[in-house]
Amino acid sequence: MNTAPAAPEAITATAAPSAPAEAGAERTRKFEKCVEVLNRYHRNPAKLIPILQEIQESYRYLPEEVLVFVATSVGLPPARVFGVATFYAHFTLKPKGKYVIRLCDGTACHVRASQPILDALRGRLSLTATEQTTPDMLFTVETVSCLGACGLAPVVVINEDVHGQMTPETAVALVDEICTKEQGA
Numbered sequence: 001m002n003t004a005p006a007a008p009e010a011i012t013a014t015a016a017p018s019a020p021a022e023a024g025a026e027r028t029r030k031f032e033k034c035v036e037v038l039n040r041y042h043r044n045p046a047k048l049i050p051i052l053q054e055i056q057e058s059y060r061y062l063p064e065e066v067l068v069f070v071a072t073s074v075g076l077p078p079a080r081v082f083g084v085a086t087f088y089a090h091f092t093l094k095p096k097g098k099y100v101i102r103l104c105d106g107t108a109c110h111v112r113a114s115q116p117i118l119d120a121l122r123g124r125l126s127l128t129a130t131e132q133t134t135p136d137m138l139f140t141v142e143t144v145s146c147l148g149a150c151g152l153a154p155v156v157v158i159n160e161d162v163h164g165q166m167t168p169e170t171a172v173a174l175v176d177e178i179c180t181k182e183q184g185a
């Protein structure tokens with residue numbers, strides 16, 4: 001059953017009363033997006049998964065304070081919302097880069113040498129299996145199972161863009177291209 005959620009203004013005002021103005025503005029921005037999504041789903045707890053999906057699309061991850069806010073808003077215990085957010089591999093509680101590079105390591109891609117591509121991408125961005133996001137928050141490199149484009153193996157997806165028949169060189173060239181674009185932005 002829904003409970004009446006606290007007004008976003010009240011939550012943002014009490015979240016960090018002594019925080020620097022910049023941090024406060026960032027918090028307000030986060031909750032504004034949440035409220036927008038929650039209102040669209042009428043704060044319906046049965047819509048928790050699509051709510052979390054949309055919020056994650058906005059922030060590229062699910063910040064802890066946002067999960068608590070969602071729980072309060074839809075009238076569920078925070079532990080339940082955290083449980084859902086940690087159960088599904090699709091959700092992440094850690095921030096990701098502006099460009100999320102997903103390298104397929106499914107069978108077709110693996111046998112067509114996806115591993116050297118992964119090594120090249122990690123080498124180019126100084127990342128590892130445990131450090132998947134660059135300190136400037138520009139790139140995240142992760143592996144996924146079959147992306148459903150086996151005919152294009154090996155496959156790399158950067159955000160929503162699918163790149164097939166990759167090699168270590170062409171994958172790194174894509175990263176270089178993005179870096180050049182970002183530097184000129």
Ligand code: FES
Binds near residue numbers: 105109149150154
């Ligand atoms: S195994 Fe990589 S797309 Fe299917």
